[in-house]
Amino acid sequence: MKSSKITKYFHEDEDRSHQHQDKTLDTTNEQNTLIGHDIEMENAYAVEPCASIDNEKKNISEMSNILDIAFYLNRPLTNEEKVLVLKNIWVPSNNYEFPILESNKKRKLKFQISWLHSFPWLTYSKIKLGGFCKYCIVFAKYGGVGNQKLGKLVVEPFMNFKDALKVFRAHSANDYHVKAVLDAENFLNVFENRKVPIIQQIDNDRLIQVKENRKRLIPIIQCIILCGRENIPLRGHRDFGSFNIDG
Numbered sequence: 001m002k003s004s005k006i007t008k009y010f011h012e013d014e015d016r017s018h019q020h021q022d023k024t025l026d027t028t029n030e031q032n033t034l035i036g037h038d039i040e041m042e043n044a045y046a047v048e049p050c051a052s053i054d055n056e057k058k059n060i061s062e063m064s065n066i067l068d069i070a071f072y073l074n075r076p077l078t079n080e081e082k083v084l085v086l087k088n089i090w091v092p093s094n095n096y097e098f099p100i101l102e103s104n105k106k107r108k109l110k111f112q113i114s115w116l117h118s119f120p121w122l123t124y125s126k127i128k129l130g131g132f133c134k135y136c137i138v139f140a141k142y143g144g145v146g147n148q149k150l151g152k153l154v155v156e157p158f159m160n161f162k163d164a165l166k167v168f169r170a171h172s173a174n175d176y177h178v179k180a181v182l183d184a185e186n187f188l189n190v191f192e193n194r195k196v197p198i199i200q201q202i203d204n205d206r207l208i209q210v211k212e213n214r215k216r217l218i219p220i221i222q223c224i225i226l227c228g229r230e231n232i233p234l235r236g237h238r239d240f241g242s243f244n245i246d247g
Contacts, residue, residue: 070127072137074155082138083191086184089123089134091116101129101159109161119168121181130157131164133171139180139187150176 065071067090072081092098098111111131116122123134133140136154152158153171160167171177227234 068127069123069132070125128157130159135180135184139183140176
């Protein structure tokens with residue numbers, strides 16, 4: 001009897017040990033599963049450094065293309081685009097490496113950053129690899145004698161760097177360029193509310209003139225009303241005879 005009780009005791013103890021081991025294994029498996037899930041989530045949201053850098057470079061490249069003057073050639077521009085071209089267009093840095101074009105290889109000529117400082121209207125396009133006048137791109141419609149079509153610096157890039165200074169000085173003196181600069185200054189003043197538009201100025205002058213004319217009519221009308229009430233003739237003390245409009 002005692003032997004069976006002892007045997008039963010050890011069997012129950014062995015069963016409890018197996019149950020504890022099973023629970024421990026289950027807990028360990030659950031922890032490993034959670035850890036594995038966390039690692040998968042981290043890998044899913046992790047961004048490779050190279051991919052992030054490439055995306056950033058791509059975004060910078062796309063932004064610089066949008067700010068390049070070539071993006072605004074030969075098409076109508078909104079007011080916001082005009083402001084962007086006049087004030088926020090892309091400008092190369094002082095250490096920017098301008099390429100040597102095939103047509104300038106013999107002399108090894110290339111665009112000079114100093115030209116941008118000497119001529120504020122000048123801008124460079126890294127897409128077209130040449131120079132443009134930002135004022136004429138926005139406001140010039142015709143150029144030269146007899147309303148000739150616009151060419152270099154306006155609808156086409158300037159690439160003949162041999163005669164650059166000569167061409168730039170001549171362009172600065174062109175009538176259509178001078179007019180474009182004035183139009184640009186007036187546009188920015190109106191757009192930034194520093195100046196009243198010309199049409200509104202004309203309307204304001206007309207309104208002032210109308211008010212002054214109405215003030216002048218008031219005493220005349222009051223005099224007519226008074227003469228009517230008092231039975232006073234408007235032509236003096238005689239209310240008959242011919243009426244002389246020349247006197």
